[in-house]
Amino acid sequence: MPERELTFAQAVREALAEEMRRDSSVCIFGEDVAEAGTPFKVLSGLVEEFGAERVLDTPISEAGFTGIGVGAAMTGLRPVVDIMFGDFLTLTMDQMVNQAAKAHYMSGGHWKVPMVLRTTLGATRRSAAQHSQSLHAWFSHVPGLKVVLPSTPYDAKGLLKTAIRDENPVVFFEDKMMYKLKGQVPADDYTIPLGVADVKREGDDITLVATSSMVQVALGAAVLLEKEGISAEVVDPRTTWPLDEKTILDSVKKTSRVIVMDEGYGRYGVAAELAAVIAEGAFYDLDAPVKRMGAMHVPIPFSPPLEDVTVPTEETVYKAAKEMCAKS
Amino acid sequence: MPERELTFAQAVREALAEEMRRDSSVCIFGEDVAEAGTPFKVLSGLVEEFGAERVLDTPISEAGFTGIGVGAAMTGLRPVVDIMFGDFLTLTMDQMVNQAAKAHYMSGGHWKVPMVLRTTLGATRRSAAQHSQSLHAWFSHVPGLKVVLPSTPYDAKGLLKTAIRDENPVVFFEDKMMYKLKGQVPADDYTIPLGVADVKREGDDITLVATSSMVQVALGAAVLLEKEGISAEVVDPRTTWPLDEKTILDSVKKTSRVIVMDEGYGRYGVAAELAAVIAEGAFYDLDAPVKRMGAMHVPIPFSPPLEDVTVPTEETVYKAAKEMCAKS
């Protein structure tokens, strides 16, 4: 398998290009996805290869074109709908939750909605409260949807290809701050199943369960911890639904201590679910309560010194992990 | 304090009428809220007393009139915005989450949004997947919002009055199936603070933390358990944000066993947060893992025998509680 270094953005683009070559029913639409290739330039070159019938710029109508995605998916296409910032998902909730998620069930299994909603999450870009949210918990809460949170270029390509081939609506979240992150990515066709967690680093003393942007933070913290003689295991669920509980629980049972990290709000969020699953499934194995680390429960502030304290960092995770290992 | 029996619907109406009499800035708008008094007849009589300038029928424009509520709240009114079914909250997410919840913070504390969004939750009304959801977890996840879940006529009146007087956006969820439930309600002015849980029944062996519709189910289960000699305490948080962690934890520390019950989906839902809070805060006191009971992770089916198994019942809670007490 030839491997090259690609950025996260390139890996996403490659997945899209490969799937579009493979299957003519795959198409992309969203705001400024064609010539502009999105503000993040993730889609650059696709309209040139696949034409304006398959890569379509839309008006600023998130609800409308998401709905069009649902209908197109029901009738023979595999649309990849682009929502520029995850914050604008607020406008798509009816189409995603009342329509996309339920069409298969409500029709007794007759209609299918094989669409992907690609969007972003993450703060620290100095974009303030309406451009910094990580709203994947909402979708994880809704039966009928699948939710994917890649954390490396490799995962991004493999998971996106799977998402496009999936027969269900999949919401695919990319961390905006990660687009330039580099990693090894095979040049050929490969897919990663949804619902399979990945142990990003092995360790014995403590488990860091981390999603999306937090995976890199966890890996950084693990390096710091190593210097203190603490061996941290980093588990990346990769999808919040379906959720690979077994891999998470196996790790926690081995280490007996766990911090769950997710860039969404911790309260009523993904970190809450992970904590609940672990507290239940590893109840007799835990030496200390599960610790949650997520975005501080505030609208994300613009001012850099304020914004910086709202999100877990290598330092804060390192400290929390060290303290936990010392205590128990 | 003169008390009378009122239904839940009457208690809500009385709270609104009292607040509208007290404060001329309170107004109501939504679909069919005036002469029709909503399909549930909760608002009957209000337009007759307060006039069409204060009780306004709107077009079927949930996003639009919720946004109007936000703007009106910023500029001197206290709107109570009516969203007929909680399922239509999908259409209000941008206005509630990107606007209402953030206006105070983003303006550095300058603008305030004293509005109430009144809506419903709950299944088993044979209304199928788009009219049966309980979506309060989404709002509980968002800093800047408060979320209220009354479970009795008494609480409904006192909490709604507080919500209207609150300077922040409050989402107020009423269980549709509870509108006819009767209970003692004082005729005079009283309020219940947000963020104070209520022990609805005292007990020693197991705690049932239950919200909204699940409170009555928990109380029913407690009666069944009593016959088996199991003494169940029922704690109703009444608001998911702010959350009264102390009252919940005190109860769990006393009983050492707990089931958390909420009619939303348990996965990534309110039950997850409650379980996580308890698993962390009462880690050294629990004799058994926290058990979550919520809506089954499926779109709510129409067919009665199917719908009936998607929601916890007195029977299923009773059985789960009994099993938990037997084991540990």
Add this chain to the structure above:
Amino acid sequence: MSTVTAKPEASREAASEKDKWLRAYRQMVRIRLFEEQVNELYTRALMPGLAHLYSGEEAVAVGICEALRIDDYITSTHRGHGHCLAKGASPDRMFAELLGKEAGYCRGKGGSMHIADPATGNLGANAIVGGSVGIATGAAFASKRLGNGRVAVCFFGEGALGQGSLYEVMNLAQLWKLPVIYVCENNLYNEYTHYSETTAGTILGRAAAFGIETAAADGQDVRAVNEVATRLVKRARAGEGPAFLQADTYRYSGHHVGDINREYYRSKTEEQRWKTDRDPIKLQSNWLIEQRYADAAALEQITMEARAEMEAAVKFAVTAPYPSVDQVDEDIYA
């Protein structure tokens, strides 16, 4: 499906005028009698939940669906039985769905507000007002992209004019020249509120603003509706883009079967006037007799056949079994 209820095919053009308008009549009668049974089931407490009856509006669904191919798409509403039948669904499986039975179109999971049927291109009724405007437009997008010549019809009540997403998708449909027809069934009421209290300006102006072809039709006159629909469908199929049709009509019953006391929002006189003067079935029957396409006895025969069909269908549904409880978590994911 018996031949009398068979969905007309493209070859229909060749069929005689007489047959065409008799079939339209029959379809309207079938819908009316279907709805009578629904009301009966509700009254006899045999139906779980509620239902929204289409009686009075039959000419709209029939006029339009008679202009469609079986593989054309429709999306429908909470008041969807008429669209569903007009597009070719069988009453037996529809009733079964209304009763939550396994034999229903959605295996009992959808109920009255969610009947869907791929075989007749019915993408589903929708309980969110305006909830299917995106779906219909998306189906038109797929048709265009796949080049399969299908047209999508999006039915909605005038209440859906309040939903912003309608304007979003109309803009896109016109930009992309999609074969979609928006059909606004203006029955004068959004639940319990007269549409004049919720609708500023004009209905057709809402679509015209986007450069969309607009048309109006008397929604009680099945031939008028069909004529306009035929033209708009032809345009759409030829790649000339979307259209918007306003059909003025009236619902005879309450907003739903439980809405009995309606005088606070509309008068009995008003209801009576529509029923007496503007009934689509009466109007069509008078015309058929006038044209000598049928006599009273022939029309009575159609009614009797339809009644028998509906009674048999109800019987089938009432005795059909519920789904087994373990089906509850099937069909969540494909």
Add this chain to the structure above:
Amino acid sequence: MSTVTAKPEASREAASEKDKWLRAYRQMVRIRLFEEQVNELYTRALMPGLAHLYSGEEAVAVGICEALRIDDYITSTHRGHGHCLAKGASPDRMFAELLGKEAGYCRGKGGSMHIADPATGNLGANAIVGGSVGIATGAAFASKRLGNGRVAVCFFGEGALGQGSLYEVMNLAQLWKLPVIYVCENNLYNEYTHYSETTAGTILGRAAAFGIETAAADGQDVRAVNEVATRLVKRARAGEGPAFLQADTYRYSGHHVGDINREYYRSKTEEQRWKTDRDPIKLQSNWLIEQRYADAAALEQITMEARAEMEAAVKFAVTAPYPSVDQVDEDIYA
């Protein structure tokens, strides 16, 4: 706030034409020079994040805000510095906000896209396209209900025509006869896409469909904008209901400060043409000289004063302290 930048009051009608149009000129120059400083701050990497410059569009904000009372409301957009200044905000606190400093209008929490100022009726810039259409309409609703005579102006780019909620609130505004003016700043581009690719039909037709009073104005001509705005504001204040104003204009810079290579979506020739032939400041300066309201030296004096004001304001902001970290969880709840 110095007298030269003072917000005109209702008594303005009495002020001389000369003063009025000189003040409008000054306001436009101030906005232009404010934006030059923003670009400079960005280039020198002193500003966190991005900003969307208003240069080229000054006549719209100024023409309209000069027709308003200080207690009238506005809502603004991601491209909001111009609206904010035109309504009367001080550049020092604005720059402080852009740099995330505690002295900023939002204590540093909002940044460029969220500046709000109760003292001048600015309900806030908004980073959600179309995100404030409800807020402005709600403010108009409150004004009407409280009888305080205030008007609300809702600024948005033509891209916001894509947001369905605009149509929802226009319908309500017209039904309830609210004193709100929707101002569509058509600068031809939604980010990197020409508006003709995203806008079917006509812009004014979108409002006219709801029976709303519509008007168009040359957005490069501050007097033209002001004349129309004055009429629409008067109507609204008199209880005659909402209006929609389309102002055609152009943004000189990129979508945001980082959008440097623009040739793939618009030509340098096009940009140059607008700057040379249609610059609102040049047009107004020519006119002022023509009318002998000012000579070149007097206008140069205004520019120099404005430049000094902006430089001082930047200095203030650059040296102002950041908020202390413990302020992060203040202001979540009131």
